[in-house]
Amino acid sequence: MKSNLELYKSLYLIRYCEQRIIDLYHENEMRTPMHMSFGQEYIPVGVCSGLDMKCDITSSYRSHANFLAKTADYKSFFYEMYGKEDTVGKGKCGSMHLGDPKKGHILSSGIVASQIPAATGLAFANKYKKIQNFAICFFGDGAIDSGCFWESLNLACLFKLPVFFICEDNEWAVHTPKSDRRGYKDLKKIVGNFDLYFYEEESNDAEILQKKVNEAKNKYKRNPKPIFFNIRCYRYLAHIGIETDWNYNYRPKKVYNKWKKKDCLKIQKDKLFVKYDKNLIKNTEQNIEKKVDAVILKAKKSKSLNSREMFKGLFYEND
Amino acid sequence: MKSNLELYKSLYLIRYCEQRIIDLYHENEMRTPMHMSFGQEYIPVGVCSGLDMKCDITSSYRSHANFLAKTADYKSFFYEMYGKEDTVGKGKCGSMHLGDPKKGHILSSGIVASQIPAATGLAFANKYKKIQNFAICFFGDGAIDSGCFWESLNLACLFKLPVFFICEDNEWAVHTPKSDRRGYKDLKKIVGNFDLYFYEEESNDAEILQKKVNEAKNKYKRNPKPIFFNIRCYRYLAHIGIETDWNYNYRPKKVYNKWKKKDCLKIQKDKLFVKYDKNLIKNTEQNIEKKVDAVILKAKKSKSLNSREMFKGLFYEND
Amino acid sequence: MKMISYQEAIRQATYSEMEKDKNVFICGIGITSHAKAFGTTEGLEEKFGSSRCFDTPISEDAMTGFVFGSAVKGLKPIHVHIRSDFFILGMNQLANIISPFQYYVHGTIPLPIVFRVIIGRGFGQGAQHSKSLLSFFTHMPGFKVIAPSSPRDVKGLLTSAIRDNNPVIFFEHRWLYWSEQKIREESYEIQIGKGKIIKKGADITIVAISWMNVEAIFAAKILKKRNINVEIVDPRTLYPLDKKIIISSVKKTKRCLVVDCDWTFSGVSAEIAAIVSRECFDSLEKPVQRLGFKHVPCPTARHLENAFYPNAENIVRAVEEILQIEPMNLEGIEFFSNEKRFKGPL
Amino acid sequence: MKMISYQEAIRQATYSEMEKDKNVFICGIGITSHAKAFGTTEGLEEKFGSSRCFDTPISEDAMTGFVFGSAVKGLKPIHVHIRSDFFILGMNQLANIISPFQYYVHGTIPLPIVFRVIIGRGFGQGAQHSKSLLSFFTHMPGFKVIAPSSPRDVKGLLTSAIRDNNPVIFFEHRWLYWSEQKIREESYEIQIGKGKIIKKGADITIVAISWMNVEAIFAAKILKKRNINVEIVDPRTLYPLDKKIIISSVKKTKRCLVVDCDWTFSGVSAEIAAIVSRECFDSLEKPVQRLGFKHVPCPTARHLENAFYPNAENIVRAVEEILQIEPMNLEGIEFFSNEKRFKGPL
Numbered sequence A, B: 001m002k003s004n005l006e007l008y009k010s011l012y013l014i015r016y017c018e019q020r021i022i023d024l025y026h027e028n029e030m031r032t033p034m035h036m037s038f039g040q041e042y043i044p045v046g047v048c049s050g051l052d053m054k055c056d057i058t059s060s061y062r063s064h065a066n067f068l069a070k071t072a073d074y075k076s077f078f079y080e081m082y083g084k085e086d087t088v089g090k091g092k093c094g095s096m097h098l099g100d101p102k103k104g105h106i107l108s109s110g111i112v113a114s115q116i117p118a119a120t121g122l123a124f125a126n127k128y129k130k131i132q133n134f135a136i137c138f139f140g141d142g143a144i145d146s147g148c149f150w151e152s153l154n155l156a157c158l159f160k161l162p163v164f165f166i167c168e169d170n171e172w173a174v175h176t177p178k179s180d181r182r183g184y185k186d187l188k189k190i191v192g193n194f195d196l197y198f199y200e201e202e203s204n205d206a207e208i209l210q211k212k213v214n215e216a217k218n219k220y221k222r223n224p225k226p227i228f229f230n231i232r233c234y235r236y237l238a239h240i241g242i243e244t245d246w247n248y249n250y251r252p253k254k255v256y257n258k259w260k261k262k263d264c265l266k267i268q269k270d271k272l273f274v275k276y277d278k279n280l281i282k283n284t285e286q287n288i289e290k291k292v293d294a295v296i297l298k299a300k301k302s303k304s305l306n307s308r309e310m311f312k313g314l315f316y317e318n319d
Numbered sequence C, D: 001m002k003m004i005s006y007q008e009a010i011r012q013a014t015y016s017e018m019e020k021d022k023n024v025f026i027c028g029i030g031i032t033s034h035a036k037a038f039g040t041t042e043g044l045e046e047k048f049g050s051s052r053c054f055d056t057p058i059s060e061d062a063m064t065g066f067v068f069g070s071a072v073k074g075l076k077p078i079h080v081h082i083r084s085d086f087f088i089l090g091m092n093q094l095a096n097i098i099s100p101f102q103y104y105v106h107g108t109i110p111l112p113i114v115f116r117v118i119i120g121r122g123f124g125q126g127a128q129h130s131k132s133l134l135s136f137f138t139h140m141p142g143f144k145v146i147a148p149s150s151p152r153d154v155k156g157l158l159t160s161a162i163r164d165n166n167p168v169i170f171f172e173h174r175w176l177y178w179s180e181q182k183i184r185e186e187s188y189e190i191q192i193g194k195g196k197i198i199k200k201g202a203d204i205t206i207v208a209i210s211w212m213n214v215e216a217i218f219a220a221k222i223l224k225k226r227n228i229n230v231e232i233v234d235p236r237t238l239y240p241l242d243k244k245i246i247i248s249s250v251k252k253t254k255r256c257l258v259v260d261c262d263w264t265f266s267g268v269s270a271e272i273a274a275i276v277s278r279e280c281f282d283s284l285e286k287p288v289q290r291l292g293f294k295h296v297p298c299p300t301a302r303h304l305e306n307a308f309y310p311n312a313e314n315i316v317r318a319v320e321e322i323l324q325i326e327p328m329n330l331e332g333i334e335f336f337s338n339e340k341r342f343k344g345p346l
């Protein structure tokens, strides 16, 4: 479990990295379509810290917060965004396929729901090898439309796997609301009736979330069943890209205003103000900013994979 | 709705046709793997008659009862089994793909659950064209393992389609029981929480079933929502082929004995004995037998599609 | 005749068929939202109502069966997929239900389904938003497969596809969307299964698929400078394939290069190369060569992505090799890229 | 050396790898029930326990991702599918997750997955239990694709496949299950990617895939009677393909027939024909010909089913045509069928 300060650092790192994308995207050097986590950061931060980082995760293309919450590796993050060689992905992945399996972020997938089944397999391997580790799949509310979700849920419950299903429920699948996609009213009454532990959350508070996740983990230990969290959140920006999308009028701005008031960084920061000196917080932030800025400069200048090497890595060869 | 006598005729036709398969299969002229309906006949009979036959159906490879309950076309049935030309399928379909779209049996599919989505489309077309007709998909309990089922269920409920989901729940998927395939205890609590009408049935009585189906149909008319029936039944024979399978010891024979006592033909016949003369019943049966036997003789002698014509029918050409 | 874009041509064909036949409907994920499937569904919901133009859940598998079922009962669905990578989530329905259905009923039940499948490049799309998989649908029987390369063709072929009583998979390359051409305003058909000579020439036949026609034309212009006359054949329909037009072109030029926008291994380019090698055995002076995607998943970084896709430069080099002439200097020539998009006219 | 069947060879390879490496596990629909996946999983659950050999729900899509996930974490799954038609329900995971994964991590994470996929004929299986779709998995990058044709090969190649750190799709033809051969009892590897000359000959090269090797051998025996010496090459691995062995054979014989047990259009046979036509351009005396499934879904009735599949008779006729000799009298020769199954030895 993380202290308030640690949680805030993690949140701030993510927010700042994405802020830099917003600032620099126009330069046209990060040539990869961005699905921003902006506003939704508390979910992976709360979940991963609730498991003391003892987890492997898979996520959707909306992967920035997940990657950084799990790995804190802002260097790889920007190198990958800039398509440079010195990362695991070597620029082949970009924003949509961020991942570093050795650091526990197995993959990000651009196909809705397709990252879910892998988590059941990761969990199975942990159970098989008796490793005390959880597998987490992060997915959007849209993924629940997909049969792949239901099959995976059933498998996990049947095999009683140590897996967390984390639904990042921001209400929208691109521009389609849940009500236009669901033939039922209450997800809880359906998913909650599988053999699992069902939770809901909409606090936007990473600290509350981490506690609940930790509690769920303990429940699993007493009586192993998968865990499902439906976590409400709000996407501040457009489905894709770095801009807001109020101009399309498909979702009311007043909902944004409501969420903005309980912005997940603000929530944690307010708590810090009670405990810590203002300057310490400011320094913490500046420290992160400095490190990130430095990495971005290096990333820009760093070298790319030679395109003659593009055939490398199709197969694992180090046998 | 059908009278007891009509229900019995339909059941008897199916049972007798399958009995003839059992008798004649050893001759090696019906070259198609048989998935027998034996024991489960009340389901399609009750369902189709409950809708006054105003329905289009899709079914699994366990298609014999469904085809005969819907079309009563025992001639096509046997011609197709014998691989002869004078049917819709011209011998291309065999037992697993029985169907006659013009008579309302759209298709039978050998891929578990794959026949389900089509029914949502049939229902959509009826709704679109304002035709008062229902679409029915028949599927086994195994189909519920498949994501395809959940997607179709969700679509149907979301679009409020005139469709019946009929689960022919015989407990087994080949040799695997439900408990080894399901990560939940009570299907009703899950499926029943979609926006639909949920029914359960295990009477083995086609008359009771037809009433319930009729009632469900009327519910739809008052307030359109899809209908789901989970119908318990018992497969008398092996998953595939014409033999019993007690020798494999995977399912207890005493369960069979219980079901056998309430065999669906017996239930209807007992009711007929109250109303009708014994001889009338006997005559009815013999009449069916005679017609079926005559057709079988003709089918055997009938001609096959010339194999030079095997490329015909890949595309619809009668534009 | 009016100058219109490929995407507008798609919209027009859809619009007039929906107007003409009330059984035509269109559906797909997000097609009613403001993006309007890259503009191709603009105005359809407003005109024809939301029962004929609608959004769907993210359930490609069931939706593929849904459109199939609706077609069996006399509707004429157009199912839109903004990526081929998403389309294949319906593989089970495509391979196991739709592919054999017509054959089961010996050709007696109209089965008018159009799958509009968008392929092609954006920028940095990566491995999951870049596949074409044209070959899959030509490999399995039961589908007509079309991949038009110009506004004129896309309008006529989409019209024919919607009117056809068989499942049609209609591949549209995104980079063609902005190409423009003068075309007839009223609706018209182009026969499915007929290829087209895009450019006449005597020295070599290039069989180009979809977007690759634009690259081939560009390459032809470059090669023209050194007096090499390329003939370009666009099959337009990949199944059934117009073998005749290809064969007679190669018999004339005696050389052939096939350029696909898909992987080559077991690809449509392999099929065409195999057919040409067999049918033009006595005429060919050089072996048939092929170009296509590099045999890796599509990488994201710009320079790798550029190396992944075949383009006019690769075509020029391949032609030079076939003709055994020195590689020419291509410096200063700006090839198509996400920055320099082709706008036409062709 | 002991006489064992193809199916027993599969069982033995699985058994010894599971014994050797506790990270190997096997799963698939119904594999623990008494049918034991046509006998190939016999005794595994008893020996290794139900955590290493287990049945699954009918959820091919999620199960494909499940085995992928388990492999990323160091397990070595063997996922059994009793039909290729069922296997493709996992297409999304195969094409979108597994195909690009290794490339995303630049070859640094072992990804040992074996998909055992059973193809082939039974009797009257119809359109949904008869597809091979070999071509699909050679078309997409990221897979090794193997299709052994003898007990000796299946044992060695399955052993190699299980030990390989990459996704392998392992196609087993049902009609080979009963074939027998004397093979070593202890476990051994056969290198993936290496073809084999099944029979030497000077007059024509037949490249045969999977079961078609048995048909080719039978055809060769028939042709031998009129002094035609066929060379048979079994590529064994379809991706990566051993081009060399094929090319050098054809350079010698100057003629080539490719016989696949799949459809031909955009098939592996097209790829091989295209490669041979290009690489042996100067040696070929006749165009490369192909045989495969007829381009329709597989019909059920016996006589139609027989006409659908290529067999030794078709091979004899094709060879005669290539060699431009009169068709011989084949009356009285009984070809393989469901009634007359091949038992080996080869």
Ligand SMILES: Cc1ncc(C[n+]2csc(CCOP(=O)(O)OP(=O)(O)O)c2C)c(N)n1
Pocket: A060, A062, A110, A111, A112, A139, A140, A141, A142, A143, A144, A168, A170, A171, A172, A173, A174, A239, C029, C058, C060, C086, C089
């Ligand atoms: C299988 C599939 N179909 C369609 C798409 C196109 N698509 C991209 S994102 C998206 C919406 C997903 O919404 P949700 O799961 O709620 O995630 P969010 O973007 O809200 O985080 C869709 C439909 C896709 N990526 N994959």
Ligand SMILES: Cc1ncc(C[n+]2csc(CCOP(=O)(O)OP(=O)(O)O)c2C)c(N)n1
Pocket: B060, B062, B110, B111, B112, B139, B140, B141, B142, B143, B144, B168, B170, B171, B172, B173, B174, B239, D029, D058, D060, D086, D089
């Ligand atoms: C997608 C798919 N996977 C596996 C199979 C093999 N298989 C054939 S029948 C069957 C069991 C289906 O059981 P259920 O749906 O309960 O139908 P029942 O046979 O009991 O009527 C299985 C697994 C298949 N046909 N399709």
Ligand SMILES: [Mg+2]
Pocket: A140, A141, A142, A168, A169, A170, A171, A172, A173, A174
């Ligand atoms: Mg969402």
Ligand SMILES: [Mg+2]
Pocket: B140, B141, B142, B168, B169, B170, B171, B172, B173, B174
């Ligand atoms: Mg069952």
